[in-house]
Amino acid sequence: MNVGELNPHLRLLLGPGPSPVHPRVLKAMSTNVVGHLDPDFLSVMDDCQVMLRGLFGTENRVTFPVSGTGSAGMEAAVCNVIEPGDKAIICVNGVFGGRMADVAGRYGAEVIKVEAPWGQPIDPTDVKKALDANPGAAIVGIVHAETSTGVLQPMEEIGAACQSHGALLLMDCVTSLGGVPVEVDKWGAEIAYSGTQKCLSCPPGVAPLTMSERALGKMRERKEKVKSWYFDVTMIENYWGSDRSYHHTGPITMNYAIREALRLVFEEGLELRFARHALASKALQAGVEALGLSMFAQEGDRTPTLNTVSIGEGIDDGEVRKALLNDFNIEIGGGLGPVAGKAWRIGMMGHGARQENVVYLMSALEVIFNRMGYTKKVGEASAAATRVYAEALA
Ligand SMILES: Cc1ncc(COP(=O)(O)O)c(C=O)c1O
Numbered sequence: 001m002n003v004g005e006l007n008p009h010l011r012l013l014l015g016p017g018p019s020p021v022h023p024r025v026l027k028a029m030s031t032n033v034v035g036h037l038d039p040d041f042l043s044v045m046d047d048c049q050v051m052l053r054g055l056f057g058t059e060n061r062v063t064f065p066v067s068g069t070g071s072a073g074m075e076a077a078v079c080n081v082i083e084p085g086d087k088a089i090i091c092v093n094g095v096f097g098g099r100m101a102d103v104a105g106r107y108g109a110e111v112i113k114v115e116a117p118w119g120q121p122i123d124p125t126d127v128k129k130a131l132d133a134n135p136g137a138a139i140v141g142i143v144h145a146e147t148s149t150g151v152l153q154p155m156e157e158i159g160a161a162c163q164s165h166g167a168l169l170l171m172d173c174v175t176s177l178g179g180v181p182v183e184v185d186k187w188g189a190e191i192a193y194s195g196t197q198k199c200l201s202c203p204p205g206v207a208p209l210t211m212s213e214r215a216l217g218k219m220r221e222r223k224e225k226v227k228s229w230y231f232d233v234t235m236i237e238n239y240w241g242s243d244r245s246y247h248h249t250g251p252i253t254m255n256y257a258i259r260e261a262l263r264l265v266f267e268e269g270l271e272l273r274f275a276r277h278a279l280a281s282k283a284l285q286a287g288v289e290a291l292g293l294s295m296f297a298q299e300g301d302r303t304p305t306l307n308t309v310s311i312g313e314g315i316d317d318g319e320v321r322k323a324l325l326n327d328f329n330i331e332i333g334g335g336l337g338p339v340a341g342k343a344w345r346i347g348m349m350g351h352g353a354r355q356e357n358v359v360y361l362m363s364a365l366e367v368i369f370n371r372m373g374y375t376k377k378v379g380e381a382s383a384a385a386t387r388v389y390a391e392a393l394a
Pocket of ligand 1 (some may be wrong): 072
């Protein structure tokens with residue numbers, strides 16, 4: 001067998017994830033692998049838990065990175081608190097809400113969907129109506145930042161409604177954690193999960209999860225075992241808690257990665273980090289408008305971490321993305337589901353949310369648009385993005 005050396009391109013990852021990995025994270029990943037019960041690793045686990053609590057805005061004891069990508073976080077979050085026959089109110093305004101409904105159904109929940117059109121947030125009044133109509137509902141599941149549409153969901157009113165109805169609020173923070181404020185305790189969320197490859201500047205591989213004592217109480221009162229062995233927190237908490245007893249072999253290197261990524265988050269400071277994401281998105285939007293395009297999600301509903309751009313009439317979605325990749329080594333995302341072919345998804349996440357990336361992307365798009373005859377303007381999109389930075393930093 002003659003298999004060639006691995007030599008992937010050095011891409012600028014500005015799609016919906018993975019996003020650019022910070023060099024310090026890559027360096028941490030090349031350090032010595034120890035055993036999953038080695039004292040050195042046990043302290044890595046402690047560090048991850050402390051920093052994740054800080055980032056999630058929670059005091060929850062059970063807060064740790066699940067082994068697996070964001071979907072593992074989703075599955076772990078759902079399967080521990082759902083028993084067959086439980087009512088699960090799931091908010092669906094994009095792909096990932098739909099996926100959460102699917103997961104809840106597979107674990108035996110009676111799923112009640114609260115929907116909003118793609119590109120709009122969920123109306124809290126609709127959640128309240130669903131809670132009133134379904135007394136005893138076990139959970140309300142919702143996506144904080146919907147990666148398929150670029151919408152950021154306001155959480156406080158929905159959290160308060162869940163608290164007053166006794167339902168557990170379960171929140172997907174895959175495209176929000178580390179890029180915009182996430183306040184698990186303040187919002188009354190009882191379960192939240194995320195991923196590493198979006199705003200944490202890490203490769204994909206572990207999924208931060210947090211569960212409150214109320215959520216753990218629901219889990220402990222189960223009549224039958226958690227249907228998933230791998231994601232059963234009644235067992236995993238013994239490894240991540242004080243017992244430190246073996247459950248499965250933790251992905252050591254990915255835990256080094258998230259530890260370093262979280263160190264970077266707190267070195268930068270949460271406020272500054274969120275401001276950096278907001279500024280990158282603002283500059284990107286100015287560039288997009290200078291190109292003659294418009295944003296897909298409405299102003300006020302947008303998450304700065306994932307920017308959806310409506311693809312103008314006559315513009316060839318696939319050809320533009322192909323040119324970005326082949327000629328400029330830039331990846332951006334196409335649309336999903338009903339938005340396929342209609343919108344681009346541009347991530348400004350983690351280490352990617354920086355001035356040089358926005359300006360480079362805008363220059364590249366303008367070159368491609370000129371070549372394809374979509375514009376005759378030169379330098380205006382990158383100038384518009386640069387101006388936003390110049391004004392903010394003046
Ligand atoms: C909001 C949201 N939830 C869940 C997932 C699933 O995460 P993963 O692809 O890491 O399994 C994603 C991935 O893009 C996401 O954007």
